[in-house]
Amino acid sequence: MILHSEGQGKKAALAQAIKNSAADLILTTDADCLVQDGWIRSMAESFSRPEISFVAGPVVLSGGKGLFSLMQKMEMIGLTGIAGASIANRRAMMCNGANLCYRKSAYDAVQGYLGSEFASGDDTQLMRKIHSEDPRKLLFVKSKNAIVKSHSLSNLKSFWQQRRRWATKIPFTLSFFTVFIAVVSWLVHAGLFLLVIALVFYPENTPLFLAAIIIKMTSELLFLKNVGKDLDQQIQSFLVVLIQPLYWLYISLIGLAVPFSSYEWKGRKVK
Numbered sequence: 569m570i571l572h573s574e575g576q577g578k579k580a581a582l583a584q585a586i587k588n589s590a591a592d593l594i595l596t597t598d599a600d601c602l603v604q605d606g607w608i609r610s611m612a613e614s615f616s617r618p619e620i621s622f623v624a625g626p627v628v629l630s631g632g633k634g635l636f637s638l639m640q641k642m643e644m645i646g647l648t649g650i651a652g653a654s655i656a657n658r659r660a661m662m663c664n665g666a667n668l669c670y671r672k673s674a675y676d677a678v679q680g681y682l683g684s685e686f687a688s689g690d691d692t693q694l695m696r697k698i699h700s701e702d703p704r705k706l707l708f709v710k711s712k713n714a715i716v717k718s719h720s721l722s723n724l725k726s727f728w729q730q731r732r733r734w735a736t737k738i739p740f741t742l743s744f745f746t747v748f749i750a751v752v753s754w755l756v757h758a759g760l761f762l763l764v765i766a767l768v769f770y771p772e773n774t775p776l777f778l779a780a781i782i783i784k785m786t787s788e789l790l791f792l793k794n795v796g797k798d799l800d801q802q803i804q805s806f807l808v809v810l811i812q813p814l815y816w817l818y819i820s821l822i823g824l825a826v827p828f829s830s831y832e833w834k835g836r837k838v839k
Contacts, residue, residue: 578665579681579690586675594675596691597716598666601627606713611669614707621674621705622698624655625667625714626799632720639811639818640720640727642792645803649795651708658703661746665691667716674698674705696743710798731822756784757819764813785809 574580586594593612597603607625614623626648629641647662654661668691678697681690698705721727763777789805796803 583681592672593669594672595669596665600718601666602717604713610709610711610714614709619704620707622670622695623707623709624651624663625709627664627666627716627718628799628801629720630717635811637720638807639814642808645792645795645801649791655706655708659745660695660699660706662692663695666718712800715799754819754823757816761816761820
């Protein structure tokens with residue numbers, strides 16, 4: 569069956585498909601993702617608990633070589649860990665539309681994507697609607713069988729556009745708590761980048777810089793290793809350290825660029 573949505577983009581297509589579905593559960597992934605044999609069972613079995621209405625699953629990146637791909641993979645592991653921890657602690661911050669399952673009745677009860685005016689972030693906005701009713705309705709699945717694999721981006725232009733698309737969601741579609749965390753994160757990374765430049769003129773600040781780096785990298789490595797273990801992903805500490813300056817630069821630039829420009833994604837230009 570071929571369905572024609574009443575609007576443009578993924579959100580309109582999903583809304584049309586869900587409207588025509590008679591299923592109790594809606595399970596979503598992306599066209600460029602790979603799933604495992606036990607994926608459906610791993611995501612669906614959580615709904616044996618009647619209080620669960622929305623289940624998010626892990627997404628990891630595969631393919632690509634070099635520091636550029638590694639940075640993307642490490643970032644996705646970190647984002648997946650944050651999503652899982654925030655849902656478990658009933659302070660849901662984010663989820664990934666490439667691996668979601670929810671009751672159609674819950675979707676209908678919150679009127680689906682109604683009120684979502686942005687081209688991106690429909691997954692997180694739906695999660696927030698259900699979360700606002702009762703945080704206990706949400707669950708994050710840690711099973712390795714539930715892992716969905718996507719691919720890292722191969723060129724800088726696609727990477728830049730994707731990250732700008734992600735960042736545009738922050739001020740408008742996320743909770744105040746999530747926005748606060750995002751702002752703090754940007755200040756930390758931009759501060760470290762500026763501190764590197766300042767060391768050229770004020771080398772006496774080197775101990776402060778080294779202390780900040782040690783604290784940041786130690787906490788990040790511990791977090792990434794714990795999440796990586798759950799996701800069956802290997803974390804190479806020396807490579808994570810190596811990509812730090814690249815990460816500071818990109819986070820700083822993204823934070824500065826997003827409020828003042830549009831982005832292009834899959835043939836569409838979005839303001």
